[in-house]
Amino acid sequence: MINKPQVIVIGGGMITEVQILPSLYQLKRIGVISDISVCALNGEPLKRLAESESIKTAFPGFSFRSFPDFTREPLDKPFPDLYKEVLDQADPGSIAFIALPDQLHYNAIKEALGRNLHVITVKPLVLKYKEAREIEELAFKKGLFTGIEYHKRSDDRALMARRHYRSGDFGEFMLGQATMVEPWYYRNSNFQNWCTKENSDMFSYVGCHYIDQVHFITGLLPVEISVYGIINKYPNGKEGYLYTDGRVIWNNGACLNVQNAMGYPDIAPGGNTQGLQMLCRGEKDAGYLFHQDQYRGIKYSLLKKGTQPGDTYYNEPSPDYFKYVEYGGDGLEPVGYGYRSIQKLLNCVNEVNARSDLDGRREIIQKIDQAGILATPANSYYNELVMEAGRLSITNSGKPAVITYGKEPSVKLK
Ligand SMILES: NC(=O)c1ccc[n+]([C@@H]2O[C@H](COP(=O)([O-])OP(=O)(O)OC[C@H]3O[C@@H](n4cnc5c(N)ncnc54)[C@H](O)[C@@H]3O)[C@@H](O)[C@H]2O)c1
Incomplete structure (x- = not known):
């Protein structure tokens, strides 16, 4: 089992720039993860990430692998399926970090789990309850961690x-x-x-x-x-x-x-x-x-x-969500619940990866689900x-919609 997982971030937009990539750089700096790749639809956001002054100041000399390669491809040429090829190359036990527009989360998460990768996703996990349950079951079957980055839980x-x-x-x-x-x-x-x-x-x-x-x-x-x-x-x-x-x-x-x-x-x-x-x-x-x-x-x-x-x-x-401060070393370090939330989710993956047997991995996943501190499909399905x-x-002019729980939770207009 690998000690330091690779992280493939899918989506290189606003949230990747202001929170995810700098948090991952910090986790790489302190030895929690290894390689970082970022995939976007085209090269334009990747170039922006690579040239971000705030990230460069905080993490001098740090870089990510860019898919598509923004130094070679036209910046506006779209590569909607390239992330699947990048996931194909990932070592088992690595992490797909989903930072795509909401409606694209479901397919990307399924692609990642299908390749035996752990998943961390920005909120919302998905848009439909049934999809959340499907993801929960698939991940549990394979002993893979799925976490949803509701960072206010780390405030x-x-x-x-x-x-x-x-x-x-x-x-x-x-x-x-x-x-x-x-x-x-x-x-x-x-x-x-x-x-x-x-x-x-x-x-x-x-x-x-x-x-x-x-x-x-x-x-x-x-x-x-x-x-x-x-x-x-x-x-x-x-x-x-x-x-x-x-x-x-x-x-x-x-x-x-x-x-x-x-x-x-x-x-x-x-x-x-x-x-x-x-x-x-x-x-x-x-x-x-x-x-x-x-x-x-x-x-x-x-x-x-x-x-x-x-x-x-x-x-x-x-100062609470995400800020860069001096830490006495080269560059700056991120502080705040935005960083802590990602750190805690990464620690979960490492806890799961530390167990080589499927039962052991499932035990860790259930422990995290039950603790309820970090959001997982099992403990936060009500969000979907x-x-x-x-x-x-x-879409119905504000008419109330009722949620029924039980064996088959469902939603309908009142
Ligand atoms: N507070 C929070 O938790 C918080 C805050 C902001 C955003 N978000 C969530 O983060 C997600 C992304 O938001 P954002 O603001 O960064 O959006 P954004 O529009 O800035 O970025 C979306 C990124 O997805 C990429 N993308 C689109 N299709 C792709 C494909 N097929 N393959 C690879 N990349 C593709 C685009 O290139 C772009 O880089 C959303 O789900 C949003 O709800 C959460």
Whole structure:
């Protein structure tokens, strides 16, 4: 069994640049993984990744294997199936890290599992509950780890809340509000090509983070979803549900309002606005949780403004998700729950790889599933049911969609 797995990242876009590749470089720096390859549809994003100033500053001398080779192929020539050839070459026990648009996750995950590779995927795992179950069963049969990178689960404040809630310190969740609003300039990015009304919406795209977090904290399951969506045009003329208001009813009758949008001002002092509020019921008084997740008490007024969209003179950066800091060595190291989440998932793969027998590998996978700290298909399948219900509701003018659990969980309009 290999000691240090190779990682093949499929998808070289925004999330690969801001979180995945630098996290993998750090894990390579500290000896957790070996080779890193990145596959994209064409060479253009790969060139951007290779030339990223922030990554080069943090990781001088680091590189990835590029598929297609952006130094040789025309940057806009598409290679939609090249990732399969790259997976063919991977050593057993290696990892396919899926960072593709949502609707492409399912096929790529099946291709990877079919070649006996572990899978780590950005959220959402897939768009349909049945696909999630299929992936869970296939991976378990082969003793392969599948993890979903819900990085908010590695935010210490979510872990603190989970411990308090499960110790009974808050009482029972009754009513809550969650917000995640991404910046306006996202409309100019590749989102406009895929996050369109046929494929997705802001509730599906980012609403899932806090729905997952409320389950993560409380253990409750969502049973009814209604989502009202407002359609706006992207700069390329395509249409997306860019403002959504969702209502999630939980299996104890609690209600969470979830507001999402691609509408945080570019000139505002931060990357987005986000947070969670939960009112809980105790015996004689109320329990209460309030997380202001976009703002962590730092205020900067800078003399120079960065060159990236959303960079501002005055800003309020969050040190919690992903930042580069000095560590006393060459370059910089990433810190924050975005890095920790990937590190923990990689550690799971190494734990599974350390066992050469199928039963032993399955035992580790079940242990991770049951611990519930990292998202796996077995412990977070409700997210796919929420996605299905949310899509059903938003495309039916916000009518409620009901999730039924049991042997064959399903979703239907109320
Ligand atoms: N907070 C989070 O957890 C978070 C944040 C952002 C994105 N995401 C998820 O990450 C995924 C990607 O998002 P993004 O913002 O990076 O998107 P993006 O549009 O910036 O990048 C998508 C990438 O996929 C590549 N691609 C498309 N088809 C391909 C193919 N056939 N073969 C190889 N590569 C192909 C494109 O070249 C591009 O590099 C989505 O599922 C999104 O929901 C999660």
